[in-house]
Amino acid sequence: MPLEELILKFQKKDEKAFEHLYDMYSDSMLGAIYNIVRDHDVAQEVMQDVFIKAWHKSDTYSSKKGRFFTWMLNIARNAAIDKTRSKDFKTSKQNLNADFFVGILESEDNLDNKTDAIGIAKFVKKLAKKCIEVIELLYFKGYTQTEASEALDMPIGTIKTRNRNCIKELRNMVVK
């Protein structure tokens, strides 16, 4: 079934389509959330909330505004950030570091967890430092191009081409 059709059915509250989309994107959302909250249980909880939220506000999505994956990713990042700002989270989790997403891949217990992720994780770890920075801000933190340009102190044009090259590198890795 084409993605467009799947999304339309999901918007008409079709459970099968919903489950299909969950299978496609739940790991990505969990990854993005986990990178922000850095707690297994909290990440699971937020990820479930994100899909519940997506179900309820499915009619606010329009393909003209962007990709469905991007829409979901945006909900996930916002929910995760909201969680880190909540009272109970602040008291229990003070040790959030500025560690980039690759830090997760370097910790062993995480790699035990997912065998099929080890493949790509191996490649992701090989990405250049400058790629890791820009990918972290644009995809994991949800920075706009302007925000990323300010954070990394480089022109927007440079951000765009650098990001393009980094993703291209990643694609080459994945394709293999």
Add this chain to the structure above:
Amino acid sequence: MDIKAYIESGILELYVAGALSEEENKDVYALMQQHPEILQEVLDIEAAVVELTASVSPGTDDGAFENIKQSLSLDSKDTSKVVSLAKPKYNWITYTGWAASIILALGLFWTINKNDELKSDIQISKTQQSLLETQIEHSKQSLGEAKTLISVLRDNNITQVPLAGQGNFENTYAKVYWDKSSQRIFLDVLGLPDPPVGKVYQVWSLKLSPLTPTSLGTIDDFMTDDNKIFEIENANHSEAFGITLEPAGGSESPTMEQLYTLGVVTSS
């Protein structure tokens, strides 16, 4: 437009990241619809980012999707179970509801009927009551009349004058009870036949020497009176009383051929 240069600009990567403005997003979407190469590029980038983000996932919990469905009250797997539980409940409520409405409707109908019946009963009772009241009134009146008669009959001052049948009317009779103090007579004419149509009985007071009749009036309601006793004013010093049959309205002087009864006052 140089599609290749557009793709190489890196804008599509930012598009997938959600890092573009709303306006830019619309532009990219429009170009994607026009140029399959751009669409394909977006799909490839997206696939890579999906993999990238999933690579740091600690792995979703088993049953996470079940939790989500429970929170949303969706339960496709347990549908049969839910239906089998829910249906009898639904039917029970429905049937009870219908039964209650029917009973209520019947009850209401019965009450309305009963109410009408009672109203009609009340009407009947009222009619009967007024009938009885009329009868009581009649009885009171009759009793009053009877008492008056009795008092008249027992009164020593009352002079009784029997009127005997005359000539052809030998078998008729009448009686006068004369209450001189109140100048009235009570005339009992039960012994007279009903007068023919167009005729009335006329009562006369008579002086005997010379014979002078004075009319005391006609008995117009002879037919309808029950006890045939009539109270008549009489201020005369009567020496005899007679009753004749006269044309309706009465006559100046008695028609002697039609003299029914006559009686002389014996004591004065």
